[in-house]
Amino acid sequence: MEILQSAAALQAQTEIWRQNKLRIGLVPTMGALHEGHLQLVRAAAQDNDVVVVSVFVNPTQFNNAEDFRLYPRVPDADAALLGPAGCTALFMPSVEQMYPQPTVLRFDFGPLERVMEGEHRPGHFHGVATVVSKLFHLSRPHRAYFGQKDLQQVAVIRQLVADLSFDLELVAYPTIREADGLAMSSRNRRLSPEARAVAPRLYQALALGASLVEKQQESPEAVQQAVEQFLAAEPGITLEYFALADGRTLQPVTGQWSPGSLVALCLAAHVGGVRLIDNVLVTLP
Template sequence: MKIAETKQETRKIVKEWKKQGLSVGLVPTMGFLHEGHESLILKSAAENDKTVVSVFVNPMQFGKNEDLEDYPRDFERDCSICRKAGADLIFHPCPQEMYPADFFSYVNVDRITEGLCGSDRPGHFRGVCTVVSKLFHITTPDRAYFGQKDAQQLAVIKKMVQDLDFDLQVIGCPTVREADGLAKSSRNTYLSPEERKAAAVIHRTLEYAKEAISQGQRDAGELKKELVSRIEKEPLAEIDYIELVDGELLQPVKVLKKPLLIAAAVRVGKTRLIDNYFWE
């Protein structure tokens, strides 16, 4: 497994692979890898001849008073996970490599970025789309792998790829969970033991939604009211949002029908956690 810190070196390696007719998969990450990232790398390694993992804490997608400086980092551990999962190359640039002083270009996707996390984090998806488009250009993958836990991000990237004619396939992969259902996240390390126990309420609530739909609930307003009530019963949990939206353009719905995304962002202590249920 190779490690490249520059765009030039990364391009050189990938071009050599492409000359040999090899397929390339990309797994974009911000590091501090866990089993969720590992599952993406394993899938890419199974479906492509070569796999690139980017490890880059992207400052552009963090807003004011967010956790950029405190975001967990452990590059040595990341390398070990990548190597065991079958990665061939880690692209690990510094911020100056990705955003030199004369950088003035950005990628925006409208409409589907306006609600959910986009309403609470202005500029976040501009940062995501800009860095992901750069990674696509630098690594020229045939396939790129993203976790379904970040459902809005996945939808936004798919739309960007469609609208801007990127020649690659975006693949969403199932959320990897803890034993009690909590979605794996690098930010889970922020939780105290008491908060960690309380955080399980998010998955339990989404499981209730799944069951309610299977039993015929179709009134979005009534279901949302019940979901809010269940999370509010947990004293350590504070809701940022719970929304029921269509699964493509992420617009609010009144009547539940496929494809449907139920997305939640909940703060437990100071930690903001997201999760979702997709009905399709």
């Protein structure tokens, strides 16, 4: 596995691969890798001839400076995991390499970013779209791999690919969970033992909501109330939002259930001072 630290080096390498007719898979990450990331790397290695994994904590997608400062960074441990998983080139740029000058261009994804993460983290998806666009241009992948845990991010990037005509296939993989249901996340490293013991309640709340949605005996508003009450009973959790959304548009679901629709149950909450997100999808009969 080769480690590349400059944008020019990545561009040169991917140009050689392209000239040799090799299929390129890209797995963008912010590091502090876990099994969810490695699943994406292994899938990319199976589907393509070569795999680029980027490890870059992107400052433009953080609207909280303290959150950016505390985001876990373990580059040596990340590198040790990636080779055996099938990574061909690890791209670990500096901020100066990714942003040689301030970005003036602004992304706006309309209704898609007016809800959930977009509503609670203004500017977040502009930062995501900016860095992902840069990675697409630098690596010119045939396929790019993302995890469903960041459901809204996947929807935003899908829109980005469509609107800017990126010539690649976007591949999304299901969330990988710990044995107790907690969605794997780099931020889990920041949980204290006490907070880690409480954190699985987030998935339990989503499972409760999903069971009610599947039965369709309660209204969306009643499901919302049931999930919020479930989490309110846990003093170690501060709910930021819980949303019932259309699984494709991510717009709120209200009123009556629509047969055959895909429903996304999404939440963000603070557990021991650490902000975690999670979601589950339910297809109605």
